[in-house]
Amino acid sequence: MSTALAARIAEEYAAASAELPAGVVSAARRAHAVKMLCAQGLPATREENWRYANLRALERVRFAPPSTQAPAAAPVKPVAHAELPPPIEGYVRQTYVDGIFAPELSSAARADAAPGNPPRERESSADARFALLNDAFADDNARVRISPGFDQPSCVEVLFVARAEGAHASSYPRLDVRVGAGSRLNLIERHVSVASDANFVNAAVEVDVASGARMTHFRVQQLGARATWIDTLGATVAEDASYQQHLVHLGALAARSTFHVRLAGARAAARLHALAAAAAHQTHDAYALIEHAAPHTVSEQVFRGIAAGRARVAFNGKVTVRAGAPGTDSRQSLRGLLAGPEAEIDVRPQLEIHTDDVRCSHGATAGKLDDSVLFYLLSRGLDPDTAQQLLKWAFLADVVAKIDIPDLKRSIERALAGRIEVAAALKELL
Amino acid sequence: MSALLKIDDLKVAVGAKPVLNGVTLEVRLGEVHAIMGPNGSGKSTLAHVLAGRPGYTITAGSVTFEGRDLLSLAPEERARAGLFLGFQYPVEIPGVNNVYLLKAAFNAVRKHRGLTEVDAFEFLGLVREKMKFMRMDESFLGRAVNEGFSGGEKKRNEILQMLILEPKLAILDETDSGLDIDALKIVAQGVNSLRGPERSILLVTHYQRMLDYIVPDFVHVLVHGRIAKSGDRTLALELERRGYEWVSEEAA
Numbered sequence: 001m002s003t004a005l006a007a008r009i010a011e012e013y014a015a016a017s018a019e020l021p022a023g024v025v026s027a028a029r030r031a032h033a034v035k036m037l038c039a040q041g042l043p044a045t046r047e048e049n050w051r052y053a054n055l056r057a058l059e060r061v062r063f064a065p066p067s068t069q070a071p072a073a074a075p076v077k078p079v080a081h082a083e084l085p086p087p088i089e090g091y092v093r094q095t096y097v098d099g100i101f102a103p104e105l106s107s108a109a110r111a112d113a114a115p116g117n118p119p120r121e122r123e124s125s126a127d128a129r130f131a132l133l134n135d136a137f138a139d140d141n142a143r144v145r146i147s148p149g150f151d152q153p154s155c156v157e158v159l160f161v162a163r164a165e166g167a168h169a170s171s172y173p174r175l176d177v178r179v180g181a182g183s184r185l186n187l188i189e190r191h192v193s194v195a196s197d198a199n200f201v202n203a204a205v206e207v208d209v210a211s212g213a214r215m216t217h218f219r220v221q222q223l224g225a226r227a228t229w230i231d232t233l234g235a236t237v238a239e240d241a242s243y244q245q246h247l248v249h250l251g252a253l254a255a256r257s258t259f260h261v262r263l264a265g266a267r268a269a270a271r272l273h274a275l276a277a278a279a280a281h282q283t284h285d286a287y288a289l290i291e292h293a294a295p296h297t298v299s300e301q302v303f304r305g306i307a308a309g310r311a312r313v314a315f316n317g318k319v320t321v322r323a324g325a326p327g328t329d330s331r332q333s334l335r336g337l338l339a340g341p342e343a344e345i346d347v348r349p350q351l352e353i354h355t356d357d358v359r360c361s362h363g364a365t366a367g368k369l370d371d372s373v374l375f376y377l378l379s380r381g382l383d384p385d386t387a388q389q390l391l392k393w394a395f396l397a398d399v400v401a402k403i404d405i406p407d408l409k410r411s412i413e414r415a416l417a418g419r420i421e422v423a424a425a426l427k428e429l430l
Numbered sequence: 431m432s433a434l435l436k437i438d439d440l441k442v443a444v445g446a447k448p449v450l451n452g453v454t455l456e457v458r459l460g461e462v463h464a465i466m467g468p469n470g471s472g473k474s475t476l477a478h479v480l481a482g483r484p485g486y487t488i489t490a491g492s493v494t495f496e497g498r499d500l501l502s503l504a505p506e507e508r509a510r511a512g513l514f515l516g517f518q519y520p521v522e523i524p525g526v527n528n529v530y531l532l533k534a535a536f537n538a539v540r541k542h543r544g545l546t547e548v549d550a551f552e553f554l555g556l557v558r559e560k561m562k563f564m565r566m567d568e569s570f571l572g573r574a575v576n577e578g579f580s581g582g583e584k585k586r587n588e589i590l591q592m593l594i595l596e597p598k599l600a601i602l603d604e605t606d607s608g609l610d611i612d613a614l615k616i617v618a619q620g621v622n623s624l625r626g627p628e629r630s631i632l633l634v635t636h637y638q639r640m641l642d643y644i645v646p647d648f649v650h651v652l653v654h655g656r657i658a659k660s661g662d663r664t665l666a667l668e669l670e671r672r673g674y675e676w677v678s679e680e681a682a
Binding site for chain 1: 484504506509514520523525526535539
């Protein structure tokens with residue numbers, strides 16, 4: 001990070017600090033985060049794990065959130081229900097506009113901060129630096145708490161709406177999820193843009209799945225065409241618990257996700273199914289680290305990405321097996337599809353194993369559509385466009401099929417159909 | 431009877447290597463022709479060139495289909511005009527539903543013929559009927575194209591597609607390879623059900639076994655990229671008895 005950028009963050013923080021709520025992040029912790037950031041610097045593309053990210057927007061954004069800035073001369077038009085994605089049947093919705101809870105757009109009250117439950121310390125991991133930036137500026141916190149022993153699944157949607165233009169202010173979605181022992185949670189997390197399509201959104205998500213609990217986390221990033229989305233997620237999965245994430249990257253000009261999922265208890269399981277469909281000049285980049293830290297833990301990473309136009313899609317999936325994690329079972333299947341002569345795909349599986357007695361398999365491919373498959377479809381009378389679109393659709397199909405909420409799946413399929421220019425014949429099926 | 435397919439002195443190369451060295455063949459409506467030949471004689475190349483597979487260079491000759499220049503048509507145009515290639519190795523297409531492909535292909539051909547598209551319900555009825563005929567389980571309806579199918583199931587699926595598309599010219603490339611005798615009978619029954627005065631069939635095969643069940647009107651032997659000998663079905667029986675070598679020698 002350039003020193004100029006560090007200085008600007010520190011300066012903007014100093015100016016905004018009086019307005020930043022201590023109930024979300026304490027002043028001491030914020031100051032510490034800024035200090036750490038200035039010492040470590042924000043990630044840069046010369047770093048191995050950030051090579052493919054597009055961080056150019058950082059130079060131009062104003063980091064302080066809208067709530068800390070003097071009200072604009074012209075009143076800001078409130079967000080209307082009609083501007084938001086339709087609700088999902090069976091799910092209560094909490095909506096946050098530029099990071100701040102909007103009760104009028106929500107169907108559920110927010111969870112209060114549980115007393116005696118302070119925010120966890122940020123790990124000093126090099127890849128959590130954008131979470132420090134969130135610590136510094138976050139002006140609200142979306143909490144989802146499921147008490148222990150609820151075997152009926154709770155269904156919650158948290159909708160983050162980015163409205164501010166990045167040049168004027170940034171959005172800091174902050175999501176803190178804890179699923180009590182033996183309970184179940186289905187959580188939908190969506191990020192959309194209204195008013196401006198050039199937002200700067202820096203999300204920080206913490207997930208804690210207690211023993212025997214199960215959580216399924218659907219994450220859909222559908223920001224506007226010029227937006228930048230940076231996302232840092234940390235999850236801890238206790239013994240006999242499972243955490244499953246379905247990530248769908250559709251929007252934004254530049255999107256980057258950084259995950260660290262820790263399988264902390266015996267027999268814990270994590271599944272990450274990610275999909276990216278990038279076109280034009282979009283960059284969709286993800287770095288996913290799954291850490292096996294206990295015996296007989298199970299993990300799976302499935303990635304399917306399509307890059308068209310001049311887009312760049314990258315997925316770096318790393319699995320680390322600690323010495324205390326014998327009996328680990330880990331699987332990675334990472335595949336990228338090049339759908340344009342100037343597009344770029346980078347998929348990279350990485351394994352780091354510190355114990356014997358593990359079963360780890362990984363496969364990674366990046367390439368174009370198979371000519372012999374294309375010819376087969378043409379020989380049946382399909383025109384080349386339809387054939388290509390059909391194969392692109394099919395490429396994503398197994399990840400999309402796992403999104404088992406019909407309303408959400410349909411909305412993702414429609415959005416995808418728009419992105420990969422699916423033929424009319426195929427749209428019929430949606 | 432007019433010629434449906436007319437191949438005249440066709441020469442084809444793959445890269446710099448000549449594979450077909452002047453094939454001449456005429457197939458009239460209603461006829462069944464078998465093209466036999468040893469491995470590497472160019473049989474499959476001929477089938478693929480007729481269907482329009484990229485990667486081949488036509489160095490001489492011409493092919494007409496119903497009087498039109500076939501070689502100037504794109505593969506999908508050939509399919510819509512009524513040419514069907516049954517693949518020796520049908521590809522697996524994970525994520526593409528078998529019925530979806532059938533319907534897309536069916537409607538592409540119908541559209542070309544100026545017919546209206548068939549609705550999903552009516553189409554499913556047609557598919558069920560043909561599947562029953564091919565003794566395919568209904569579970570194939572919901573599966574991805576050829577994914578996880580056995581060799582025999584893939585071949586049956588090819589014939590199913592053919593029965594639904596009702597081509598004017600069906601080119602079946604080694605459809606008998608990898609089939610046990612029961613599957614071969616079912617496949618032959620499917621092919622025979624399409625025989626009629628309004629269509630022609632070109633069987634490409636190495637063995638005469640399939641010709642016991644689909645009796646051809648003409649048999650041609652392809653050797654070194656050229657038709658070395660033509661005859662009726664007794665030629666196939668003779669080839670089975672004597673092998674291919676004598677034809678090569680005779681041709682030389």
